[in-house]
Amino acid sequence: MSSTEPDALLGPADIRELADALGVRPTKQRGQNFVIDANTVRRIVRTAEVRPDDVVVEIGPGLGSLTLALLEVADRVVAVEIDDVLAAALPATVAARMPARADRFALVHSDAMLVRELPGPPPTALVANLPYNVAVPVLLTVLDRFPSIERTLVMVQAEVADRLAARPGNKVYGVPSVKxxxxxxxxxxxxxGRKVFWPAPNVDSGLVSLVRRAEPVATTASKEEVFAVVDAAFAQRRKTLRAALAGWAGSAPAAEAALVAAGIxxxxxxxxxxxxxxxxxxENKPATDENGSDR
Incomplete structure (x- = not known):
């Protein structure tokens, strides 16, 4: 671990002082709940197994609680922040509290869903306290656009964490789990727990670890083709796949044929x-003619 000042991380009083100085009030619209406990952010960094050679991307750094904890360990941290006031203030916070590591920090002021390039070397890890209202689309987008990310640890609403980590057959297994x-x-x-946040949310939070597959899913179908099946299957999850995939395949018999061919x-x-x-x-989607009928 790099040497830093003992009080470099933000505590409850620091968070409120910064927020007051900036005139910041967390908004539900952006799912903002700031972590105010230094032990919690250090725990997140340990659980993420951040290494001294890691280039970490952080989504939604807020006032910088987790950012500073990441900078204690990682080689470089790139934070993506959509909020104008928070984005403008964060570099100064890093420079003031961790001057020896400030040159290893970069800020991207943007919506994470729109970011296609990051400054510096390719990121190797994603560690973030994701805003509850956009957690899943942001996570899947970043994983897709930055294949160099090997390890991810995100803090999300407990219910979302359960869905992401669910296995087939579990009642909460669904689109986020599969994708x-x-x-x-x-x-x-x-x-x-809720008490480490300001303001305290009405729900508990969970940590989810995602490690990049050593080998991609072995298939001749594209990601878009596979995800189209997933979306169709769960759009009517109470129905059998023969019925749920009828629209995707062109008809219920065509869906049945694709399923049988796939051994399902x-x-x-x-x-x-x-x-x-x-x-x-x-892979077994039936070919269709120009009128959309299966052939």
């Missing part, structure tokens, strides 16, 4: 399939 597994091996990595029962439901099985279904 996250396209990129990574996913598991729950801990829980975070037409009476199965989406919540029972692995990402590999969804890929097999995508």
């Amino acid at each position: 996250a597994n396209w990129y990574t091996d996913v598991k729950r990595a801990g829980s975070i 029962s037409p009476q199965a439901r989406g919540e029972s399939l692995t990402i590999e099985e969804f890929a097999a279904v995508a």
Whole structure:
């Protein structure tokens, strides 16, 4: 660990002082809940297994609680912040509290969903306290656009954490679970109580670890083709796959044919399939003629 001042991290009084100085009030619209406990952010960094050679991207750094903890360990931290006031203030906070590491910090003032390039070397890790209202789309977008990210640890609403880490057959297994597994091996990595946030949220939070797959899903179908099957399967999750995939395949018989060819029962439901099985279904989508009829 790099040497830093003992009080470099932000505590509750520091957070409120910074917020007051900036005239910042956390907004529900952007899902802002600032971590005010130094032990919690250090725990997140340890759980993420951040290494001294890591280039870490952080989404939604807010006032900088986790940012400073990451800078204690990582080689470089790139923070992506959409809020105008917070983005303008964060570099000064880093420079004031961790001057010896300030040259290893970079800020991107943008919506994370729009970022396609990051300054400096390619990121190797993603560590973030993701805003609850956009956690899943942001996570999947960043994993897709930055394949150099090997390890991810995100803090999200406990319910979202459960969905991301769910396995086939689990009642909360769904679109986030399957799509996250396209990129990574996913598991729950801990829980975070409400009292370490300001303001305290009405729900608990969970940590989710996502490690990039050593080998991509073996399939001749594209990601877009596989995800189209996933979306269709869970759009009507109470229906059998024969019925749920009728629109995707062109008809219920065509859906059944694709499922049988993939070795899957037409009476199965989406919540029972692995990402590999969804890929097999995508590979067997019937060809259609120009009128949309299956041939």
